[in-house]
Amino acid sequence: MLYLEDFVxxxxxxxxxxxxxxxxxxxxxxxxxxxxxHLDEDAARGSFFGGLAASxxxxxxxxxxxxxxSDFRPAGGIIGTRADELKWPRPVRPGDELHVESEVLEVRPxxxxxxxxxxxxxxxxxxxxxxxxQVLVMNLMVxxxxxxxxxx
Amino acid sequence: MLYLEDFVxxxxxxxxxxxxxxxxxxxxxxxxxxxxxHLDEDAARGSFFGGLAASxxxxxxxxxxxxxxSDFRPAGGIIGTRADELKWPRPVRPGDELHVESEVLEVRPxxxxxxxxxxxxxxxxxxxxxxxxQVLVMNLMVxxxxxxxxxx
Numbered sequence: 294m295l296y297l298e299d300f301v302x303x304x305x306x307x308x309x310x311x312x313x314x315x316x317x318x319x320x321x322x323x324x325x326x327x328x329x330x331h332l333d334e335d336a337a338r339g340s341f342f343g344g345l346a347a348s349x350x351x352x353x354x355x356x357x358x359x360x361x362x363s364d365f366r367p368a369g370g371i372i373g374t375r376a377d378e379l380k381w382p383r384p385v386r387p388g389d390e391l392h393v394e395s396e397v398l399e400v401r402p403x404x405x406x407x408x409x410x411x412x413x414x415x416x417x418x419x420x421x422x423x424x425x426x427q428v429l430v431m432n433l434m435v436x437x438x439x440x441x442x443x444x445x
Numbered sequence: 446m447l448y449l450e451d452f453v454x455x456x457x458x459x460x461x462x463x464x465x466x467x468x469x470x471x472x473x474x475x476x477x478x479x480x481x482x483h484l485d486e487d488a489a490r491g492s493f494f495g496g497l498a499a500s501x502x503x504x505x506x507x508x509x510x511x512x513x514x515s516d517f518r519p520a521g522g523i524i525g526t527r528a529d530e531l532k533w534p535r536p537v538r539p540g541d542e543l544h545v546e547s548e549v550l551e552v553r554p555x556x557x558x559x560x561x562x563x564x565x566x567x568x569x570x571x572x573x574x575x576x577x578x579q580v581l582v583m584n585l586m587v588x589x590x591x592x593x594x595x596x597x
Contacts, residue, residue, distance in 0.1 A: 325506035327513055328522045341521050350506045354477035357502050367491050372481045373501055374530035385493055429450055434493070439558070445585070 296368045296438035297410040300400045308359035308393040315349055316388035321351040344420040346384035352391070352427045353379065356418045359393045367412065368436040377413070378430040383420075398430070408440025448520045449562040452552045455540035460545040465499055467539035473503040481516035498536035504543070504579045505531070508570045511545045519564065520588040529565070530582040535572075542573040550582070560592025 315334075322331030326348035329336035344349040360371055386389065402421045411434050418427040467486075474483030476502035481488035489497040512523055537543065551565040564587050570579040 303523045321506075325510045327510070330522060341524055348506075350502070350509050352508065354473075354500075355504045357500070358479070370482060372493055372532070376528065376530070378528070379531055380527035400592070 294366055294368050295435070297400065297402065298438050300367075300397055300412045301339060302397050302399055302437065303354070304397040306363060306365050306395050307444045308363040308395075310390050310392045311355055311359060312390045313351075313355065313385055313387065315345060316344060318347045318351065318385075321354070322348050326350055333408045342384055345387055347386075347389075349427070352381060352385050352418060353429070355391060356393050356416060356427060356429065359391070359418075360395070360416065363393070365395065367433060368438075372434045373431045374411070374434050375432045376429055377432065378415075378428060380428050382425050382428065385420065385426050386418075389426070391418055391426065393418050401438070403434075406434075408437050410435055410437055437445070446518055446520050447587070449552065449554065449564070449587045451594075452549055452564045452587065454549050454551055455548040458515060458517050458547050459514040460517075462542050462544045463507055463511060464542045465503075465507065465516055465537055465539065467497060470497060470499045470537075470539060473506070474500050477502055479571050494536055497539055499541075501533045501579070504533060504570060505581070507543060508545050508568060508579055508581060511543070512547070512568065513571075515545070517541050517547065519585060520590075521586070524586045526563070526582045526586050527584045528581055529584065530567075530580060532567065532580050534577050534580065537572065537578050541576075543570055543577070543578065545570050549569075552591070555586075558586075560589050562587055 302424040330340035330342045331348050335344050393416050394417040395414050399412050412433045416429045417425050479521040482492035482494045483500050487498050545568050547566050547568040549566050564585045568581045569577050
């Protein structure tokens with residue numbers, strides 16, 4: 294459990310890995326992003342992507358799972374309030390194996406919520422070749438240790 | 446089909462609606478964001494959220510589906526390259542009914558990719574009370590009509 298006081302700019306952590314199978318790409322797309330280049334190899338060949346590619350929201354969701362399952366454990370959970378940046382520099386392809394490398398950028402107490410604060414972190418999702426497929430700069434709400442002590 | 450030339454700042458469009466059932470919240474969380482406040486009513490009561498709440502990535506994914514199923518049809522598909530803003534001002538609760546209201550903010554040709562350009566749009570996801578649950582400012586890559594003409 295990491296409280297606000299435990300976070301310092303520059304801290305880094307690395308997640309485990311997840312393999313992205315073609316069936317997972319299509320299943321996510323069928324539910325949330327039903328466009329031909331996420332659903333069907335043949336249709337994808339003639340598209341901007343030139344082949345089947347995962348939805349960016351699938352990549353974002355897998356990134357979240359990797360973070361939740363990693364040893365990055367802010368007190369109260371991983372609660373994002375706002376992303377300052379979210380980009381997908383290259384597509385995720387069937388068979389890609391992803392992991393997430395994160396770095397704390399900034400730590401500050403909340404002015405409106407006593408006992409809470411914000412941790413800004415950059416999480417870069419990389420494929421098996423070390424190429425970034427997503428960059429996410431997120432503001433997380435984190436409980437301070439003092440607040441916990443007050444509550445007993 | 447809307448080409449780059451068809452987009453103008455200020456254009457607005459409204460999506461259909463989707464209802465968010467508790468089972469959908471838990472199923473998404475089990476797959477992508479397995480934290481107690483997204484998975485279990487009892488555990489959620491003692492959390493920051495004070496009750497079951499959808500993962501922000503679930504809200505983002507449902508927003509994408511509403512956009513894909515709406516009459517917002519850029520040529521080549523809805524292809525986001527970068528979000529300049531993504532925030533969740535309040536949680537999505539079981540039973541909430543969401544829709545998306547979007548506005549084109551900016552249209553500009555790509556300097557590196559001839560025949561392509563970018564449409565920046567703000568998509569606000571609202572619940573049944575008209576309260577925003579997500580604000581997304583996204584840069585979409587859109588094909589120009591001239592590029593299509595050249596390709597025949």
